Amino acid sequence: MLSEQSAATVRATLPAVGAALGTITERFYAGLFAARPELLNDLFNRGNQAAGTQRQALAGSVAAFATHLLDHPEQRPDAMLHRIAHKHASLGIRPEQYDVVHEHLFAAIAEVLGDAVTPEVAAAWDEVYWLMANALIAVEKRLRQERGGHAWRAWEVVERVAETDDVATFRLRPADGGPVRDFLAGQYVSVRVALPDGARQIRQYSLSGAPAPDLRQISVKRVRGEGTPDGEVSNHLHARVAVGDVLELSEPYGDLVLDAGPDTPLLLASAGIGVTPMTAMLAHLAGSGHRAPVTVVHGDRSPATHALRADHEAYAAKLPEAAVHFWYEQDAPAGARSGLVDLAGVPVEPGTRAYLCGPLPFMRAVRAQLIGRGWRRPTSTTRCSGRTCGWRGGRPRGRGDQRPARSPAAGPRSAPPRCPPP
Ligand SMILES: Cc1cc2nc3c(=O)[nH]c(=O)nc-3n(C[C@H](O)[C@H](O)[C@H](O)COP(=O)(O)OP(=O)(O)OC[C@H]3O[C@@H](n4cnc5c(N)ncnc54)[C@H](O)[C@@H]3O)c2cc1C
Ligand code: HEM
Numbered sequence: 001m002l003s004e005q006s007a008a009t010v011r012a013t014l015p016a017v018g019a020a021l022g023t024i025t026e027r028f029y030a031g032l033f034a035a036r037p038e039l040l041n042d043l044f045n046r047g048n049q050a051a052g053t054q055r056q057a058l059a060g061s062v063a064a065f066a067t068h069l070l071d072h073p074e075q076r077p078d079a080m081l082h083r084i085a086h087k088h089a090s091l092g093i094r095p096e097q098y099d100v101v102h103e104h105l106f107a108a109i110a111e112v113l114g115d116a117v118t119p120e121v122a123a124a125w126d127e128v129y130w131l132m133a134n135a136l137i138a139v140e141k142r143l144r145q146e147r148g149g150h151a152w153r154a155w156e157v158v159e160r161v162a163e164t165d166d167v168a169t170f171r172l173r174p175a176d177g178g179p180v181r182d183f184l185a186g187q188y189v190s191v192r193v194a195l196p197d198g199a200r201q202i203r204q205y206s207l208s209g210a211p212a213p214d215l216r217q218i219s220v221k222r223v224r225g226e227g228t229p230d231g232e233v234s235n236h237l238h239a240r241v242a243v244g245d246v247l248e249l250s251e252p253y254g255d256l257v258l259d260a261g262p263d264t265p266l267l268l269a270s271a272g273i274g275v276t277p278m279t280a281m282l283a284h285l286a287g288s289g290h291r292a293p294v295t296v297v298h299g300d301r302s303p304a305t306h307a308l309r310a311d312h313e314a315y316a317a318k319l320p321e322a323a324v325h326f327w328y329e330q331d332a333p334a335g336a337r338s339g340l341v342d343l344a345g346v347p348v349e350p351g352t353r354a355y356l357c358g359p360l361p362f363m364r365a366v367r368a369q370l371i372g373r374g375w376r377r378p379t380s381t382t383r384c385s386g387r388t389c390g391w392r393g394g395r396p397r398g399r400g401d402q403r404p405a406r407s408p409a410a411g412p413r414s415a416p417p418r419c420p421p422p
Contacts, residue, residue, distance in 0.1 A: 266352060
């Protein structure tokens with residue numbers, strides 16, 4: 001909790017800090033990377049830095065944390081802290097790096113706000129920063145310890161499967177031959193690759209299933225530049241990584257995970273490469289005896305671009321009460337629908353819990369459709385950089401519709417469960 005004196009100072013200066021966030025962010029990263037160029041090459045996403053996307057996340061979340069401390073002094077914004085801590089822990093961020101960020105963030109604030117940053121103002125924002133940093137450091141330490149303490153581990157590619165023209169699945173086994181830790185369906189790993197110019201860039205990939213107890217599986221969509229450079233890591237994985245090669249992976253992280261008992265009705269809605277956490281969730285449900293209705297919704301350009309479609313259908317078919325609804329913009333086969341996902345005609349059981357993952361326009365559209373149908377606002381939100389996003393909400397009991405019979409698109413009831421139980 002903030003001291004009374006700092007709270008008053010932060011309240012008075014929050015509007016000025018908020019209004020200058022863009023410039024503060026620019027100066028912060030310029031100073032940070034000038035002093036520590038290895039952080040740009042080997043830790044931060046240099047595509048995001050070049051494109052200017054996600055840059056305000058750090059400074060913006062400090063301002064959001066300050067707002068929360070002022071509005072709810074008795075509560076900690078745990079959802080926000082945990083989301084960031086999972087990401088940081090997956091990246092291998094170390095406690096001493098908080099001093100480096102502090103130095104350059106506060107230098108940027110002083111440079112941008114000038115004389116307004118009196119010693120009193122600096123001390124008040126220092127208190128905010130360290131309250132947040134210490135909370136993050138503590139959660140990150142616990143998360144790392146729960147996963148055995150080390151950041152990176154070498155994994156050998158044992159199988160590579162072309163799912164579609166643009167999506168490849170990589171199956172990996174620990175190069176040290178050691179055991180593979182379980183994961184929760186919906187979690188991701190960070191993947192660190194050495195690029196030809198010597199930089200080591202890191203990206204996150206959802207675990208798209210667990211084909212065997214000693215394997216990890218990720219499915220990567222190649223990001224083609226549309227007037228901008230091609231995505232660095234996804235194209236590197238597609239062009240250069242084959243069976244026998246070794247990748248560095250973090251342990252599984254992420255708190256947007258499947259959290260439902262066998263009698264909780266579920267809606268799993270995805271689009272494009274947002275299918276990856278959904279197949280892991282379906283695999284888990286299929287292997288854990290989920291009894292309640294599961295409504296599976298997916299949108300894609302065409303059946304040919306629908307990655308993991310066979311898994312998507314086969315796991316759904318293993319469930320006693322699943323209804324599958326697929327939308328394709330082109331070439332929709334019998335049993336699927338044409339166009340973009342539209343939940344208007346999709347009946348959903350009362351008390352259903354929803355998990356959404358897909359590109360931002362899909363997330364916005366589906367979220368608006370759910371809210372329009374009386375769903376309460378999401379209990380937690382995750383914005384994953386670039387390609388995928390997650391949104392999880394609940395639906396008030398007693399406001400549902402009737403469910404239809406199982407869709408013919410659900411496919412045969414045959415595939416074995418793959419994802420280890422959380
Ligand atoms: C939790 C999480 C889970 C994810 N799961 C998956 C998954 O299962 N499968 C999957 O495929 N992806 C997944 N992603 C996305 C993945 O992490 C990467 O973001 C994605 O692969 C793109 O990385 P990249 O290195 O190829 O692209 P980047 O190099 O990071 O480029 C990203 C974008 O920036 C643009 N850009 C680059 N440089 C510039 C510039 N100078 N000017 C303007 N624009 C520029 C590129 O054109 C591209 O559109 C997930 C992300 C998160 C956060
Ligand atoms: C109080 C201090 C910090 C705050 C509030 C903060 C906040 C954030 C936020 C909000 C995100 C985005 C999370 C998401 O995508 O869900 C993020 C990502 C990230 N943070 Fe931090 N952070 C802090 C300290 C640090 C430190 C000390 C480092 C290491 C030098 C660091 C490195 C990163 C990196 C590399 C990313 C991923 C972004 C990318 O790859 O471009 N952060 N942080």
